[in-house]
Amino acid sequence: MKIFIFEYITGGGFIEENLPIPLVCEGAAMLLSVIKGLINSDFEINIILDYRLIDYKEYFKDVKVEFIKKKSEFDGIFKKYLEESNYYLIIAPEFDKILEKLTRIAEDGDLFNRKNLGCNSNSINIAGDKIKTYHSLNSLKKYLPETEDCKIRTDLEILNKICKDINYPVIFKPLDGVSGGGVSLIKNKNQIKKGIDKIIANTNLDSFIIQEFIQGSDSSVSLFIKNKKAFPLTLNYQFIQLEDPFKETKYNGGYIPYIAESMDTKEIFDLIKHIPKIISGLNGYIGIDLIIGDRPYIIEVNPRLTTSYVGIKELLLEDLFSQTILNSDINIDLDNSINNVFFKRLEFKIDKNVDIKDFNRNPYKEDFVTPLFKFENKLTGFMVLKSNSLENNINKLKNIQKYFKSRIS
Template sequence: MKIFVYEHVSGGGFAGTSIPADILCEGFAMLKTLIHSLKEAGHNITTLLDARIMALNPPIEADSITRISSLQEAKKKICKLSGTVDAAYIIAPEFGGTLAELVSIVEDSGNASLNCRSEAIKRASDKAEACRELKRRGLPIPETIEANVNQDIGEIRSKVKDIGVPVVFKPIDGVGCAGLSLVRSLSQISRAIERIKHESSGERFLIQKYIRGASASVSLIASSQRATPITLNRQRTKLAAPNGRSAYLGGSTPMIHTQGERALDVARRATESFEGLRGYVGVDLVLTGDKAIILEVNPRLTTSFIGIEKIINFNLAQAIIDAVLLGKLPEKIQTLGFASFQKVETPIPKQEKLRSLYRLGFVASPPFPISQNDKAYALIEAHASTFKAAMSKFYRVKRRLLEMVS
């Protein structure tokens, strides 16, 4: 098949503006890994790259790459290319309706979209609506109250008192950890609201009871009616106070936990609660000693894909295609070892060192020298037969990477 793959951060979504280095490494790593998996399955791939990244000749296996200089140009190319291929896949954040809008462009082309349906993306991306639907179906979620940044601060303080600190302030349409704050006292509420205003495009947000436990996600392959859990993944996140910065750092897969089977089951039921979720879906959870509690449903490719693709016993990209186009879900799923995938902050590398960095194994995304400050980010994926061996390999690659950049 001829397949068009677009990744928003590296593919032109930030053309003309600065690209946040910490999300560029995630986006490019997902693009690179998905294209590799599609090529392994025998498909012909077309993609787009931001002109600044394309000028660096990055290591990517696409058959055709188009240089993009503006967001409008990217949207026009998505519209044009979606009509000339057999199928298209969009990698983008839900933030501000971006993912739903771009998937709608593909759907309007008349050719096959390999994403979740745009209407399902809208429903699952609205965290308030998603919580209501999950609660209606009897699925476990944290105690949750909806609020608005324009509300009287006294009303919001009263809502926090009703739940009881600590609580998490979370934008309705946030992606990753943008706008996220851990509020441990009433005095932190004003600053938490300001962070949401600064990092979210919307006014609505959630106040959720903070639940102490292990941060996890489940990756699933879904048809329109059914979903099959693939892996339980550990997430490494930093949940900061309002004056700090919450961040997603990476993760590992598979995750071994006493609540693993329960997590897979509630994630499956959550995915099947939204008609139109199909292909790849991620469900974020927190695991306690006796519960698996759903935090949100991600109707898109997630960073865990980078590690799963290396240790699963089938071609993950082809499984997405088969689920969407044929309604066929994977069977006899096995993980063949462990994978760790983590961001690594580095100095800005000199361009003459890039070719050597491109050849360094297990670097899913190199630290591109296009940041406006003095920092860049790489994303390393290391896999091995045991978790200990995978982590040992990760640290060896990290040390070598930092030596080469310095």
């Protein structure tokens, strides 16, 4: 049984551009987490990696790797592994319709007999566009923030009126943004122009959304779907650093499970289970971003693997993708001995001449699910901490940060 797992950022998507450091780290974390769940089964796993990651090949020793060096090679290599595989999973961002385009290639013609472990292209077309998602979930309007679709070239006075009608502060978002790219909290008319500039820098689309600002807890639900049946996995807390137009909004990891004070987790799960019934074609693992205030508000549907999966994988006693491939009943069996899983990308500035191998021999190596990547003067890695409490994990995080800062200074 051959399985092709393709992660866009690490797999050559930026082959002739500078690698985006945060996305490389998060992409590698997701890729390695999926591989970890499959390697104990009798599967041959194939992946593609950007040649600039060749120094980290030992972390992918259990799979067949092909390194890509040129953009002109991409289509041929991508299709080759699709054609050779029985199953495929595509992990890619929604911006520029990348995830949708790659999935359509995989679904096309002679490749159609390969089985997709993720969502189909039609569902990605909807869920990968924030305004299409909003309109498609109209039957759940009580649980949606007020949202308006706007053109980037719209007159500032008209945009100001829309913001006033929704009520300041509001959120500006690209239709296809990921990881907080282009997102701003707009507090008044004077910030609108800068908010538009920020969106233009993060999307090629000519539209964006203005959304009601909801006061509450940033969270998400991880959902696994098989044969149109939805299996909620966990409610997750997300550390979102929401900024005005003059700074970058950032995703800073999260923890699981999250217990909301205002409502029962089952109520939230029951709401989320409606989404795959409305957006046909959602399949495998998806993430639903929420803000939990006076009720759960559905913010986004991510029709792909999300970074929360990296934490969830540490709790799952049985791999969900293996169960799907083997056509077993889905069994959501979590390790109850672990009360908290905390996950976050760490980044440090270092001297360009430092030996990366020395850092990858650090005493906290087992807490990282990725290698420590070195890019020019930066060191980054994705960390997962497990313990009986969030407090213990936060304390360990502080110790890890202290250790690396002492080694660097």
